[in-house]
Amino acid sequence: MKVRVDWRGSSGVAIIDSDEVLIEDVQGALDLLATVQYNEGVNKLLLRKENVSEAFFDLSTRLAGEVLQKYVNYQVKLAIVGNYDGYSSKSLKDFIYESNKGSQVFFLPSEEAALEALHTAG
Template sequence: MNIQVIQHTSVPIARVTSNSILIFDVDSALDLMASVHYQSGVRRLILDSSAIDERFFDLKTRLAGDILQKFVTYQTKLAIIGDFSVYTSKSLRDFIRESNRGSDIFFVGSEEEAIARLSF
């Protein structure tokens, strides 16, 4: 795992990259939040969707809701970068749309969009 801190309009954002899956359950999400905060002091993360277990995107597993609730509870904002058009589930599309209307969790297509969303 590599953590790069991006300063954008005085708001530090951690860009987390990895060649392996970092989030595969609630505990791994908590570990990621703790590691990033400990190493960088940052509570705003950008993560590629490829670093998240594919089960996350199947809402029937309840993994997405459980994990994202932890991010909100621990006041850590998250932007997930990926091509979400590959998912055909109407429920997932609705979930993504509702998340993007909020202020804590974002599903975006680019790092630039992630930075813009997390800068407020």
């Protein structure tokens, strides 16, 4: 796993590059959060969709809710970059839509869009 930080003023976003699934369960998500906060000193993370278990996108597993609740509790903002058109679940599409309207969690198609959202999220 490689981490580089994109700085805009005092706002830093950790861009995580990895060929592995980094979030398979809640503990993995917490380990990632702690590692990035400790090593990079930032509380905004940008991940690729491929770094997140497919179980995350099956809302019936509750993994997404549990992981995102932990991130909100620790005041960590997260953007997951990828193409979400392949999912047919209306509840997942609604979840993504509502998340993108907020300021904590974003599901966006490009790194540029994710960086913009995270940097302006405060």
